[in-house]
Amino acid sequence: MTSIEPSLLETAVDLVREAGELTLTWFRSASLEIERKHDGTPVTQADKAAERFLRERIQAQFPDDAIIGEEEADVEGSSGRTWIIDPIDGTKAFTHGVPLYTNLLAIDDGEGPAVGVINMPALGETVWAGRGLGCFANGEVTRVSSRGEVAGSYLSSCGFDYWTDAMLRAAHETGAALRTWGDGYGYALVATGRVDAMCDPQVALWDVAPMPVILREAGGRFTDLEGAETAAGGTGLATNGLLHDEWLVRFAGLPRH
Numbered sequence: 221m222t223s224i225e226p227s228l229l230e231t232a233v234d235l236v237r238e239a240g241e242l243t244l245t246w247f248r249s250a251s252l253e254i255e256r257k258h259d260g261t262p263v264t265q266a267d268k269a270a271e272r273f274l275r276e277r278i279q280a281q282f283p284d285d286a287i288i289g290e291e292e293a294d295v296e297g298s299s300g301r302t303w304i305i306d307p308i309d310g311t312k313a314f315t316h317g318v319p320l321y322t323n324l325l326a327i328d329d330g331e332g333p334a335v336g337v338i339n340m341p342a343l344g345e346t347v348w349a350g351r352g353l354g355c356f357a358n359g360e361v362t363r364v365s366s367r368g369e370v371a372g373s374y375l376s377s378c379g380f381d382y383w384t385d386a387m388l389r390a391a392h393e394t395g396a397a398l399r400t401w402g403d404g405y406g407y408a409l410v411a412t413g414r415v416d417a418m419c420d421p422q423v424a425l426w427d428v429a430p431m432p433v434i435l436r437e438a439g440g441r442f443t444d445l446e447g448a449e450t451a452a453g454g455t456g457l458a459t460n461g462l463l464h465d466e467w468l469v470r471f472a473g474l475p476r477h
Contacts (some may be wrong), residue, residue: 223352224327224334232325232335233348235277239270240323240341243308247342248317262311267291270307270323278303290426301329304429310378310403319343322404326429326451333451336430338408347408347434355438357412364440364460365413370470371395373416373463376409378402383421386474391419394470407431410458411438417459417467421445421476428456435459445471 246252246266254262271291278287279295286297289305303325308314310321319342327335337348347362349355355362367373375396380388391398396417401409404427409415411434420427428442428451435442441461444453447468455476457467 221331221351224329224350226350226353228327229335229348229350229353231281232327232337233339233346235274236323236325236337236339237341237346238277239274239307239325240339242266242273243270243314243321243323244341245269247314247319252315254315262315263291264308264311264315266314267308267311271305274303274305274307274325288426290424301327301334303327304426306404306426306429309427310405313403320401320403320405322408324404324426324430326426326433328429333429333433333436336432336434338404338411338430338434340405340408345408347411349411349430349434349437351433351437353437355411355434357408362412362438364410364435364438365416366462367416367460368462370463370466373397374399375417375419375467376401376406376415377418378406378420378423384475384477387421387471387476390470390474394466403427404430407434407442407456407458410440410460411435413460417457417463419445419458419467419471420456423454423456425452431456431458440464443468445476 243266284299286302287295306324314321323339406418431442445455
């Protein structure tokens with residue numbers, strides 16, 4: 221696969237950081253209003269404003285590109301390139317004043333995942349990667365951990381409340397430490413070597429679209445729980461690569477709902 225243009229990666233990082241600064245306007249603000257979407261999940265004016273900002277900027281600079289986002293309808297394109305937006309991943313954390321929420325942006329092109337950005341505006345951290353360019357945390361090259369055994373490793377998730385009993389039991393039996401440094405932040409921790417694995421039995425495309433290229437460029441691996449290298453499988457598993465196959469085997473065939 222060919223490397224992407226560094227300028228495209230730089231543009232994506234700049235856009236996400238600007239969107240992140242916008243969300244901080246409402247973070248821990250008494251004026252924050254919380255609505256409920258049809259599926260019962262929360263959405264705020266910060267989510268909507270950040271996605272609108274990103275869409276307007278992308279359409280102005282790349283009018284032929286397609287856009288997929290969590291809060292608005294899809295925009296078709298003719299260039300073969302698609303931007304995927306999650307304006308606030310971890311809205312529940314955001315509404316509770318927890319600084320681990322993220323802004324996510326990904327670009328797919330004719331060769332697959334090309335750009336991934338995880339921005340943590342309340343922490344002042346950004347992790348990004350471009351195909352063939354490497355993975356970076358605040359401008360410094362970053363890599364996954366080198367741990368080779370599941371026992372004693374760290375496995376994170378967006379939350380264990382929606383894990384089935386069978387999956388939880390399988391994870392506990394490994395001897396891994398289970399934590400909920402969740403949402404995009406957990407995947408950033410894997411990419412930077414601070415956590416060894418991250419698993420989510422239920423995800424949407426925009427929740428994990430940046431992860432395939434980020435984990436690959438950091439030396440790790442991202443798949444769905446069937447082992448397919450896709451962000452569209454409805455599940456997500458990110459690891460340092462060394463532990464990946466064992467986690468897939470541990471979760472194979474188990475109910476997820």
